[in-house]
Amino acid sequence: MNDYDFDQTRRSFIDRVLKATAFAGVASAAPWAAAAAGTEQVAVGDRVRLGVIGTGDRGRALIQNIAKTRNCTVAAICDNYAPNLAKGRALVGSGVRAFSDYRAMLDARGLDALVIATPLHLHARPAADGFAAGLHVWCEKAMARTIEDCGAMVKQAQGSGKILQIGHQRMFHPTYLNALKRVKAGEIGTVTQIRASWHRNNSWRRAVPAGASDRQINWRLYRDSSAGLMTELATHQIQVGNWFLDGVPTRVIGSGSICFWKDGREVYDHVALIYEYAGGRKLIYTSLLNNARYGCEEQIQGSTGTIEPELGRIFREVPPKTLALQRMQADVKRGQKRAIPIGGATWFPELPVTTPGESLGWGEYSETMLQFEGFGEAVRSGKPLPGLLSQAYHASVASLIGEQAMDSGEAVKWPTSLVAV
């Protein structure tokens, strides 16, 4: 893709976002989207200067997306693991300062905001230090390892008057926004259930290079640094559940197990949870690491249709056929005798509907890049994109109470002592 093509697709994205959020229901459910879409080209010198903490795989992916934005630039990078820092340097070039200690990066100044892409248990501290240094913070999801730390991050952002934005890129995805628009318009009727899953078939374990420790490289597999599938994957889809069900869960029940990869890991490799929402609605979630058949998907299930935003499809419910013999009964009651068509309705078990559905729309864009443009817009205006932090905070809390439910084997209610956001 060249710059011209990218510009065209970006324009296309903005057009889609604006169209989607022009709809009243979507504007209230995704108020951040239109604000983010308003981003204009700015001079290089006016771009929001970001210091990226953590230049592992995810951090480097973020750096590449930031480079595509119109209003942000990477001004510094930091990683305490030298091989990752070297890979980060290779991306940003020698003109960008590099640090092995983020506190030194803060002391060096020259930044408007931090980007935190460290292991989960190392989100809260740098965020707090960033706010203390007068910086805005963009942090990968999930927010933090504990509900208390998540709340503390929200409070610190509120207390400092700085922006805190969490990396839930689906909220900037035009297909998701279009899906939301169509749900709000009643196109799939009353939504009572969402089935979501993220299924992979690999161990999630990485080879440990010489000089590194297993816990340093495979931090996702250990309880002190991660809640495993819940915080690394499920948070995305729980956020989608909250968003489309327009609320937060009332309680969650769940079962987790180390079911397949019995390699010394501490986090579950197989989770199954039911999040209950007001009115009896449910988000049913599964994630496992030894079967990828159904991959990553969300099924928004309504009384007249289903939307699957990850697949970009909308499916109509197939109306029940008026069987010929039912029609015959009605005819007789009316005193009408007419031919009875038979021969087509042999009944088989209620198998899945396999109609192809319709496209929700797709495009060449990076929602990860777009969320940074939104962040840049928020930093430049000094106003957080409305509703964004609330979605992220509640998704993180929901993922962590899911972990609690699985650990305890008991239903866990939605906490009553959360920070107002």
Next chain:
Amino acid sequence: MGTRIEIHAFGAADDDALFAARRAIEAVDDALTIHRPSPTTALNAGLMAGEIAVVTDRVLLDALVEIETAYALTHGLFDPAADASKRSAGWDAISFDPATARVSASRPVALDFGGFGKGFALDRAGAVLREAGIVSALLSAGESSIAVIGEHPLGGAWPITVPHPTKPGDMLVELELTNEALSISSTIGAGVAAPERAAMIRPIDGAIITNDRTTVAIEPTGARAEMMSTALLVADGDHATRLLTDPFARRFLFDFAHEAAMPAYPARMPFDERL
């Protein structure tokens, strides 16, 4: 039977009669199924082991009598002992003595009644309803097998149309039934690609039927209609001609490979044409 059974009774019909008819249908399923332990699976185990079996289940015995009686009418084209994987398997290997209920086979064979069970079940349910005094009813097994008792509740024969399997709105034939049964078999249209639906084979030579065909057979009983529509579907050449030209039968074969040449049947085939 893996299908929806419906009973539409008109006039005075008490719940006990309908319940008894339902039980009659369930009894056929219990006796003839091969998808769970049943008298048929027990019989099959004996036949496969080369034993002489004595059938004690009355429903299974009656089914065997029905097939033994009608097998020749289908020229061997309906064969519940046919096995696509064993060319030698077939009803002609079976010795059946209805008087003693003894069954044996000269070669290992197993019975799979297939669609026969649907028609047979409708017959037994119909008998229960008639005995209960019901004079007007339509019984359906998946809308591909139907049996009617008496006349239409508004008088006269039951008007039935058979839709074209691939052209919505088009009709293959329109028929009238009274105290008869009708079976439709098809290699094309809704349901034929359903899971566990076996390919149609011609028992006499083991050929897999790949032609796009629909057949319709109207017979005095549902069991016989099922046997005949199945036989017609797999029939070829002379066999098909002989089945279709029976002066006492109303049978139809629609071969969609030669659709333009298919006979245009009268808009309405009266029920008493054969008389």
